[in-house]
Amino acid sequence: MDPDVDHPPVSPRTVIHPLAVRIGHWINALAIFIMILSGWRIYDASPLFHFEFPDNLTLGGWLAGSLQWHFAAMWLLALNGVVYVLYGVFSGHYRRSFFPLTPRAVAREFGDALRGRLSHRLGTYNAIQKLAYVIVILLGAVLVLSGLSIWKPVQFQGLAALMGGYEGARLLHFFAMAGVVGFIVIHVTLVILVPRTLPPMFTGRAQRACPRPEEGPLT
């Protein structure tokens, strides 16, 4: 494989995921898991569309139980999210990992991805990954803000008005959830397809500098 100047290989044992990011990631994984599964049960109490989530994929047992889970885990999600965003902004983590992010790089690498030629280096994100992470962080913010508007539609009526009122906030909350679920499906599938990306999320350190030759690009 040609050396990739945009994504130079990192030396093994280099910390690619700082401790704060790792802790934040796993707290967030737990919080999102609870929020989505309890949220599906809440959705089922009054579905927006002509489908419901199967009961055994939900958390809480019934509407009131799910609301309790949802309104408990929202603190975990929001507090962890605020700490993570502050860390990302002030430590330079976002600037280093996600930017620069140009539409041209996204378009070029999207083409590469379709041809199975996207570059992968542990510790360095390609433009598609950068875009996905930036989008999912924004979706998280949308979920929290629309969630506040649904939780307290009178006290947060100004916020709700930005989203088309209570009903608009409800739709936005649903679609942002769908976006996050889509992200999780892709994220987890890719981790399973390229398992060496998982240990660094615990240890912080890259185990291998370059992809093994026999793996090559996934087609």
Place this chain on the structure above:
Amino acid sequence: MKQRPGRFTALATVPPKQIRLIERRLFLKHALSLGALALLTGCDVTDVDAVQKTLRALSKWNDRVQGWLFNPHQLAPVYPESAITKPFPFNAYYDEDEVPRVDAARYRLMLGGLIRDRQPWTLPQLYALPQVSQITRHVCVEGWSAIGK
């Protein structure tokens, strides 16, 4: 069992790399069922005493937060008569045509709880109270909302 041609024979022609990929997918599937298993026990998780205590404590905390958030000058917006949702949805254990008939003369509103005067109220007494009406959005705990008077 009769072997269906083209189904079992094809496997031998699949390159090993692809089989590895398929195995990974199976792993993914199993990982998902493991998740499903954890979810199936979800109601048990909710029933665990410590979990119940935590959820109830956070629920009480949320009540306090609601108290802090509440601003008596920030009231629900009111709407014109034309914005009223028709028909207005309602939750009951019966359909609209099965609404029980109430004899107005014999109707009594019973009161209970931590109050001094538990005297039941009659309809004329209730009608004699000062009345206000407002057209506003009713938000149900189930998630739906409707504008009513």
